[in-house]
Amino acid sequence: MRLVALTREVSPSIGRCELTHLTRRAIEVGAAMEQHRQYESCLADLGCEVHHLPAEADLPDSVFVEDTAVVLDELAVIMRPGAASRRAETPTVADALKPFRRLYTIEPPGTMDGGDVLSLNRVLYVGLSSRTNTAGLEQLEAICRPFGYAVKPVGIKGCLHLKSAVSQVGPNAVLANRAWIEVNAFKGLEVVEVDPSEPMAANALLIGESIVYPRAHHRTRRRLEDRGLSVTTVDVSELAKAEGGVTCCSLVFLNEMG
Numbered sequence: 001m002r003l004v005a006l007t008r009e010v011s012p013s014i015g016r017c018e019l020t021h022l023t024r025r026a027i028e029v030g031a032a033m034e035q036h037r038q039y040e041s042c043l044a045d046l047g048c049e050v051h052h053l054p055a056e057a058d059l060p061d062s063v064f065v066e067d068t069a070v071v072l073d074e075l076a077v078i079m080r081p082g083a084a085s086r087r088a089e090t091p092t093v094a095d096a097l098k099p100f101r102r103l104y105t106i107e108p109p110g111t112m113d114g115g116d117v118l119s120l121n122r123v124l125y126v127g128l129s130s131r132t133n134t135a136g137l138e139q140l141e142a143i144c145r146p147f148g149y150a151v152k153p154v155g156i157k158g159c160l161h162l163k164s165a166v167s168q169v170g171p172n173a174v175l176a177n178r179a180w181i182e183v184n185a186f187k188g189l190e191v192v193e194v195d196p197s198e199p200m201a202a203n204a205l206l207i208g209e210s211i212v213y214p215r216a217h218h219r220t221r222r223r224l225e226d227r228g229l230s231v232t233t234v235d236v237s238e239l240a241k242a243e244g245g246v247t248c249c250s251l252v253f254l255n256e257m258g
């Protein structure tokens with residue numbers, strides 16, 4: 001399996017990031033950059049070829065490349081982020097994806113953040129968050145249905161993105177915080193629940209059979225390991241102050257068309 005992980009260096013202006021559910025705390029930019037480097041080497045250790053875009057000084061949230069595109073085996077959809085401050089992030093990501101995939105785009109009045117799209121077994125679960133609207137959802141469906149994908153809206157509340165509340169941890173398994181999503185939408189899949197004391201713990205990044213996971217969430221990590229899942233931890237505490245997690249910092253995809 002040849003995997004590419006597209007990443008972008010932490011912006012020196014990350015301290016001015018968008019925040020929705022968190023109170024602003026000072027971000028130590030040097031530490032955030034170091035954590036991001038560790039994250040990238042973790043992806044490389046798991047077999048990804050890391051394509052690293054240079055920092056964007058004036059785009060505070062640009063390290064969170066996941067929100068700019070949804071990359072599927074056959075195509076990529078360039079998002080129109082819900083936060084206007086993030087829309088200038090997409091052209092450089094589109095350029096980077098062009099050699100790998102045919103590109104489609106979400107157009108106004110549609111808005112959608114990639115963090116709201118969970119692709120699993122040819123279903124695209126889409127969180128109707130403050131960043132993603134129904135026009136965006138309809139466009140995604142029109143683009144992806146001809147390729148054999150079903151699109152399923154999921155109501156969310158209390159968190160930024162769908163993948164803050166649910167992420168894939170196995171071929172038929174998700175990790176979820178049921179307080180933030182309609183968990184019934186995931187009927188038919190195994191649902192591992194976060195430890196109730198760790199509401200932010202539902203964002204995990206599955207690479208092959210390994211789960212890249214924030215070091216902070218000890219209890220939920222134990223739940224994953226008790227199920228025989230293989231977990232590699234990374235310290236993303238500075239990036240978490242910007243409301244980012246482990247899926248947000250990369251776009252991981254097969255290095256060939258499906």
Ligand code: CIR
Binds near residue numbers: 245247
């Ligand atoms: C934002 O509010 O857009 C950024 N501060 C955090 C984005 C995190 N991305 C993600 O969960 N996919």
